[in-house]
Amino acid sequence: MPDDHAMDEAQRTPLFALHESLKARMAPFAGWALPIQYPSGILREHAAAREAAALFDVSHMGQAFLRPKSGKLKGAMLALETLAPVSVAGLAEGRQRYGLFTSPEGGILDDFMFANLGDALFIVVNAARREHDFGHLRAHLSDACELEELTDRALIALQGPKAEAAMMALGARVGEMRFMDVAETALAGVPCLVSRSGYTGEDGFEISLPADRAEGVAEALLEQPGVAPAGLGARDSLRLEAGLCLYGSDIDETTSPVEAGLPWAIQKIRRRGGAREGGFPGAERILEELESGPARLRVGLLPEGRAPMRAPTPVFASEDAAEPIGTVVSGAFGPTLGGPMAMAYVPTDHATPGTRLYGEVRGKRLPAQVASLPFVPHQYKR
Incomplete structure (x- = not known):
């Protein structure tokens, strides 16, 4: 049951009244009151995203513009590269990319999304790290950039194979957009900044729009064929089936991008021998792990029975091993998968697909x- 005091203290998104009218079960998450599920239940909400379209409220995420003080966006892009091991300056206008803030020790401070709008970068960060991330950017980039935190915007995500049709029925010009494209368009007559992205593994869109117009747009989307509201429960099962990391569970300051299985997020130009090699916090460790491999890796686990292995289930190399070799960081039942699934960190020599390991659940090695x-x-639209 949600903590009543925590709920009273939690911030409300612009869609809070809509969630209540739809009889959502609400709970505090990262300081915000958010829907966990609606009366239809998590399994149906999950299925809506896989088979039709599911609408999520993600307004708790932090949104900001990063603008160059010089007037040239390239300067702001290169400045952001001093905090993240990704190619920011190589991102074309109208495109979005996944990024990571790293620590001097090579750990992950947060993961985030950034888009090139031509005259500014649009940045979206995790709710639980919002204050940290924006403070981090101001502390290190204030000479080159101005950070404008957007506190009057909502953010909604429409995910699933019928998302495009629902958007276009409301006038949004999104038919030609591909995965990670970003564009300004009108949705139900409201100016929006739309990216073709999401965190479910499905095709879909994330929509940044004025807070005072969000409820009307959400209601218009929910009136479209196949669109259903969905909460954090379905969002978590969808992202886990998609093998996507949740900050604070699967990645944090103790994990490096390479250990986390995220080397694809570090473009060649930032690696050894690249034109803009290194120059980011933790570069020595991260570049070494890219070349020589890390000591451990994030892997998927498929329990052979029906019992889920949730965090922090210890993982053993054998049924009778004395000490664990790893730990489950996320685990749940996969509705589309039809069985339990988990992600864990294990030594690299135990990370090959097909390797049999054992999780200790309620005193039993499974x-x-x-x-x-x-x-x-x-199912992204490439």
């Missing part, structure tokens, strides 16, 4: 197989 990620194939 077998699981290391599996390739994602558990359910992504």
Whole structure:
């Protein structure tokens, strides 16, 4: 049951009244009151995203513009590269990319999304790290950039194979957009900043729009065929089936991008031999791990029974091993997968798909197989 005091103290998104009218079960998350599920239940909400379209309220995420003080966006892009091991300056206008803030020790301070709008970068960060991330940017980039935190914007995500049709029925010009494209368009007559992205593994859109117009737009979307409201429960099962990391669970300051299986997020130009090699916090460790490999890796696990292996289930190399070799960081039942799934960190020599490991659940060693990620194939529009 949600903590009543925490709920009273939690901030409300612009869609709070809509969630209540739809009889959502609300709970505090990262300081915000958010829907966990609606009366239809998590399984149906999950299925809506896979088969039709699911609408999520993600207004708790932090949104900001990063603008160059010089007037040239390239300067702001290169400045952001001093905090993240990704190619910011190589991002074309109208495109979005996944990024990571790293620590001097090579750990992950947060993951975030950034888009090139031509005259500014649009940045979206995790709610629980919002204050940290924006403070981090101001502390290190204030000479080159101005950070404008957007406190009057909502953010909603429409995910699933019918998302495009629902958007276009309300006048949004999104038919030509591909995965990670970003564009300004009108949705139900409201100016919006739309990216073709999301965190479910499905095709879909994330929509930044004025807070005072969000409820009307959300209601208009929910009136479209196949669109259903969905909460954090379905969002978590969808992202886990898609093999996507949740900050604070699967990645944090103790994990490096390479350990986390995120080397794809570090473009060649930032690696050894690249034109803009290194120059980011933790570069020595991260570049070494990219070349020589890390000591441990994030892997998928498929328990052989029906019992889920949730965090922090200890993982053992054998049924009778004395000490664990790893730990489950996320685990749940996969509705599309039709069985339990988990992600864990294990030594690299135990990370090959097909390797049999054991999770200790309620005092019993239960077998699981290391599996390739994602558990359910992504359906992005390329």
